[in-house]
Amino acid sequence: xxxxxxxxxxxxxxxxxxxxxxxxxxxxxxxxxxxxxxxxxxxxxxxxxxxxxxxxxxxxxxxxxxxxxxxxxxxxxxxxxxxxxxxxxxxxxxxxxxxxxxxxxxxxxxxxxxxxxxxxxxxxxxxxxxxxxxxxxxxxxxxxxxxxxxxxxxxxxxx
Amino acid sequence: xxxxxxxxxxxxxxxxxxxxxxxxxxxxxxxxxxxxxxxxxxxxxxxxxxxxxxxxxxxxxxxxxxxxxxxxxxxxxxxxxxxxxxxxxxxxxxxxxxxxxxxxxxxxxxxxxxxxxxxxxxxxxxxxxxxxxxxxxxxxxxxxxxxxxxxxxxxxxxxxxxxxxxxxxxxxxxxxxxxxxxxxxxxxxxxxxx
Numbered sequence: 421x422x423x424x425x426x427x428x429x430x431x432x433x434x435x436x437x438x439x440x441x442x443x444x445x446x447x448x449x450x451x452x453x454x455x456x457x458x459x460x461x462x463x464x465x466x467x468x469x470x471x472x473x474x475x476x477x478x479x480x481x482x483x484x485x486x487x488x489x490x491x492x493x494x495x496x497x498x499x500x501x502x503x504x505x506x507x508x509x510x511x512x513x514x515x516x517x518x519x520x521x522x523x524x525x526x527x528x529x530x531x532x533x534x535x536x537x538x539x540x541x542x543x544x545x546x547x548x549x550x551x552x553x554x555x556x557x558x559x560x561x562x563x564x565x566x567x568x569x570x571x572x573x574x575x576x577x578x579x
Numbered sequence: 580x581x582x583x584x585x586x587x588x589x590x591x592x593x594x595x596x597x598x599x600x601x602x603x604x605x606x607x608x609x610x611x612x613x614x615x616x617x618x619x620x621x622x623x624x625x626x627x628x629x630x631x632x633x634x635x636x637x638x639x640x641x642x643x644x645x646x647x648x649x650x651x652x653x654x655x656x657x658x659x660x661x662x663x664x665x666x667x668x669x670x671x672x673x674x675x676x677x678x679x680x681x682x683x684x685x686x687x688x689x690x691x692x693x694x695x696x697x698x699x700x701x702x703x704x705x706x707x708x709x710x711x712x713x714x715x716x717x718x719x720x721x722x723x724x725x726x727x728x729x730x731x732x733x734x735x736x737x738x739x740x741x742x743x744x745x746x747x748x749x750x751x752x753x754x755x756x757x758x759x760x761x762x763x764x765x766x767x768x769x770x771x772x773x
Contacts, residue, residue: 423580424580424581424582424583424770425580425581425582426583426585427582427583427584427585427586428586429585429586432584432585432586433586455580456673456674457580457582457654457673457674458593458638458654458674459582459591459593459654461582471621471622473621473622473640473654474621474624474638474640477624477638477640477656478624478638481626481635481636481670481671484670484673485635488666488670566647566770566771569646569647569767569768569770569771571764573646573647574646574763574767574768575764576644577643577644577646577651577763578643578756578760578763
């Protein structure tokens, strides 16, 4: 199995702070950080009863599909994807293995979102690099939490 | 890729159901969805054609419970089985932690099973995975139909390594949770080795 991606508390808090600031600065409804496999990493904003898990997997599928379309027309990648609706819009910026997703409405503009998201993306990239480096150096097996998982523990999940 | 969030104490894993067209991948997910308590599951998302054939993927998140203080979340995906959706299949395999190959037990679908299994190996390779090293189970589905190949013969043809083999009738739920448990167990066991 591929190396797991591990996010520690300090990196998670830094990430939440960056996306929280971005959400305010660009007057967005919500900001998500999602990995390219569709797992939600961090969220900030007006979530309400939005199904975040489904949203994250669909955002990842969306970017994966447009990335492949880019290749087919000779582009290396589309660094961002925009969907503009009548009231709600979505801006997705690809940052390495992650996606910065901004959901915004008429309180903001695409131009503002793009500028602020670009600025935040450097900080996000730096935190993700730290997490990726830590993940490589960190052996889960050293952590007794995982090394001690027994067959009984696993069986109990299906009891 | 397994995502472990120490801050929220969560383990997130991705499992993909693979197999030829109409073998019952979506039916597996549908049964898991229908049989799971509301609080343990999210929505079942199906990106399907007008005739209910999977176009891109089906997806459902499933929370199984807590292991050593960590919530375990499995994201279950299916791929479109039809041959011409190969580009979509490749995308869905990205970041996979475990694979269920759903084989159609009917005699006339044997060639389709073999072709799909070959396609799985090839697509995994292009994503940098080796089927021989990945958590993997084989499900022999549609065992209730009259024209099925005997289990031993089918397993002999389709087994790639020492993976667990499960007989199933996904439409009634037989074998569906055993299959899921088989792959989930391997994925969690892999965490010890990481």
